[in-house]
Amino acid sequence: MTVASPQNLKPRKTPRQARAEATVDAILEATIQVLLSEGAGRLTTTRVAARAGVSVGTMYQYFPHKAALLYAVLKQHLDTIAEAVEAACARLRGEAIATIGEGLVLAYLDAKTVRIDVSRALYLVSADLDTAELLEGIWKRIHGATTALLASAADAEFDDLSVVTFTLLAAMSGAIRTVFERGAAPSMLQDLRMQLTTMCRAYLEAVAITRPTPLAKHRKVAVLMDQRSSQSLVEKFTEVRRQF
Amino acid sequence: MTVASPQNLKPRKTPRQARAEATVDAILEATIQVLLSEGAGRLTTTRVAARAGVSVGTMYQYFPHKAALLYAVLKQHLDTIAEAVEAACARLRGEAIATIGEGLVLAYLDAKTVRIDVSRALYLVSADLDTAELLEGIWKRIHGATTALLASAADAEFDDLSVVTFTLLAAMSGAIRTVFERGAAPSMLQDLRMQLTTMCRAYLEAVAITRPTPLAKHRKVAVLMDQRSSQSLVEKFTEVRRQF
DNA sequence: AAGATATATGAACAATGATTCAGCTTCGGA
DNA sequence: TCCGAAGCTGAATCATTGTTCATATATCTT
Numbered sequence: 001m002t003v004a005s006p007q008n009l010k011p012r013k014t015p016r017q018a019r020a021e022a023t024v025d026a027i028l029e030a031t032i033q034v035l036l037s038e039g040a041g042r043l044t045t046t047r048v049a050a051r052a053g054v055s056v057g058t059m060y061q062y063f064p065h066k067a068a069l070l071y072a073v074l075k076q077h078l079d080t081i082a083e084a085v086e087a088a089c090a091r092l093r094g095e096a097i098a099t100i101g102e103g104l105v106l107a108y109l110d111a112k113t114v115r116i117d118v119s120r121a122l123y124l125v126s127a128d129l130d131t132a133e134l135l136e137g138i139w140k141r142i143h144g145a146t147t148a149l150l151a152s153a154a155d156a157e158f159d160d161l162s163v164v165t166f167t168l169l170a171a172m173s174g175a176i177r178t179v180f181e182r183g184a185a186p187s188m189l190q191d192l193r194m195q196l197t198t199m200c201r202a203y204l205e206a207v208a209i210t211r212p213t214p215l216a217k218h219r220k221v222a223v224l225m226d227q228r229s230s231q232s233l234v235e236k237f238t239e240v241r242r243q244f
Numbered sequence: 245m246t247v248a249s250p251q252n253l254k255p256r257k258t259p260r261q262a263r264a265e266a267t268v269d270a271i272l273e274a275t276i277q278v279l280l281s282e283g284a285g286r287l288t289t290t291r292v293a294a295r296a297g298v299s300v301g302t303m304y305q306y307f308p309h310k311a312a313l314l315y316a317v318l319k320q321h322l323d324t325i326a327e328a329v330e331a332a333c334a335r336l337r338g339e340a341i342a343t344i345g346e347g348l349v350l351a352y353l354d355a356k357t358v359r360i361d362v363s364r365a366l367y368l369v370s371a372d373l374d375t376a377e378l379l380e381g382i383w384k385r386i387h388g389a390t391t392a393l394l395a396s397a398a399d400a401e402f403d404d405l406s407v408v409t410f411t412l413l414a415a416m417s418g419a420i421r422t423v424f425e426r427g428a429a430p431s432m433l434q435d436l437r438m439q440l441t442t443m444c445r446a447y448l449e450a451v452a453i454t455r456p457t458p459l460a461k462h463r464k465v466a467v468l469m470d471q472r473s474s475q476s477l478v479e480k481f482t483e484v485r486r487q488f
Numbered sequence: 489a490a491g492a493t494a495t496a497t498g499a500a501c502a503a504t505g506a507t508t509c510a511g512c513t514t515c516g517g518a
Numbered sequence: 519t520c521c522g523a524a525g526c527t528g529a530a531t532c533a534t535t536g537t538t539c540a541t542a543t544a545t546c547t548t
Contacts, residue, residue, distance in 0.1 A: 191404075
């Protein structure tokens with residue numbers, strides 16, 4: 001495993017032809033798959049290249065480092081999560097705190113459930129990687145969106161809004177992570193959703209300065225890519241692109 | 245970094261002389277120090293041995309693997325935490341839920357605060373290590389103690405006790421971890437303690453079937469070993485032992 | 489169709505790190 | 519004081535992995 005890499009985390013060269021774009025996508029996806037199937041300790045450049053159906057040299061044409069590769073994958077993943085949370089917050093704006101509580105829990109569960117394994121694996125990898133600013137940025141987006149959401153609550157106001165948001169997010173995301181790390185029993189998920197909703201609401205009510213009230217909403221998400229296919233990833237991505 | 249190591253995580257040989265015991269302690273402590281000062285990626289057997297003031301060969305006399313070494317360190321750390329939580333639970337038995345809520349938060353903060361950096365570093369290292377059963381065992385101890393505590397609450401009963409405990413623990417430990425991972429601002433700690441207490445109480449009250457009430461208690465812990473001394477660790481531990 | 493540019497290849501190189509072992513030192517007891 | 523056992527040493531071995539580069543192939547442009 002390599003050490004932290006301060007500078008030059010950006011791609012060495014940006015793909016100009018469609019072929020190259022497919023290659024880059026394949027490499028990114030391959031990284032995740034190798035991470036999941038082999039573990040952080042066996043995540044080697046050669047293995048990633050092999051899984052992607054590409055040679056090592058190719059990989060180094062787009063990523064100056066192994067670290068840069070990991071950084072790219074991590075960033076992509078975190079961005080997805082942040083977007084999901086921001087979207088949920090936008091949707092819930094102006095609702096009552098009971099609704100908001102339930103909605104936030106759902107949004108978080110969804111965001112983390114989709115590819116939770118990836119979250120975990122990436123988190124482990126980010127150890128010796130210069131991710132401080134990246135994480136900070138993502139956290140700010142999430143914290144900001146949630147703060148705005150709570151400020152818009154129809155039936156409550158909060159004293160120390162920033163601290164409340166912080167605690168709420170830490171507890172929720174932390175709880176979810178803890179649960180998933182212990183090999184989430186699928187039955188637990190249902191319980192967890194209810195319990196966290198209860199906790200979230202109870203906390204918000206406890207720290208709020210209340211007023212009148214309206215009602216609730218819902219939604220659901222599910223995406224997954226099979227990684228057991230033996231077809232090389234470049235082939236797959238190339239095919240996909242051909243369809244356009 | 246090495247791969248997962250199914251069997252033979254146990255010491256290759258147990259120290260028979262005091263000298264050897266000091267050596268083993270030094271190695272364990274050195275592992276933690278190297279982990280903290282150099283990061284997981286630079287945690288090599290040679291470096292650990294050097295920091296311990298011992299040769300690599302010596303290390304392999306007591307640990308069959310690098311993995312075994314990490315396992316030993318992790319186990320030692322987790323045991324300490326479990327003990328602290330169990331003690332706190334015993335102390336709080338029979339109190340009112342408001343007291344219990346506050347007490348639990350404190351116990352957790354203390355347990356995790358002492359050497360939180362170690363917690364984090366070890367967690368990262370445990371990636372490619374067969375720690376499933378170890379973690380399971382620790383979790384069971386903590387969960388068990390907390391469940392018993394809640395069952396003993398003077399002023400409340402719970403329906404789905406196991407689930408309540410689970411959620412509570414997940415949220416608290418998760419929140420604390422999340423906070424510390426983001427470079428805990430010391431001022432945040434005070435806020436966090438209050439907010440988590442509020443959350444904990446609010447949640448317990450929300451899911452409880454209540455009755456009459458009493459009041460609260462406190463405590464505090466703080467331990468740290470300076471790691472900046474250049475004195476070799478074996479020397480240090482040997483000295484300590486000489487005092488008996 | 490041909491040159492120019494972009495992409496891809498993979499053996500070779502250099503660095504690092506886990507692990508061993510044959511010989512040395514220290515300890516404890518008789 | 520002396521000997522066997524326990525403990526310690528560290529250069530040598532063996533395996534792995536990150537990274538480069540000279541060469542080959544594909545694609546685009548005109």
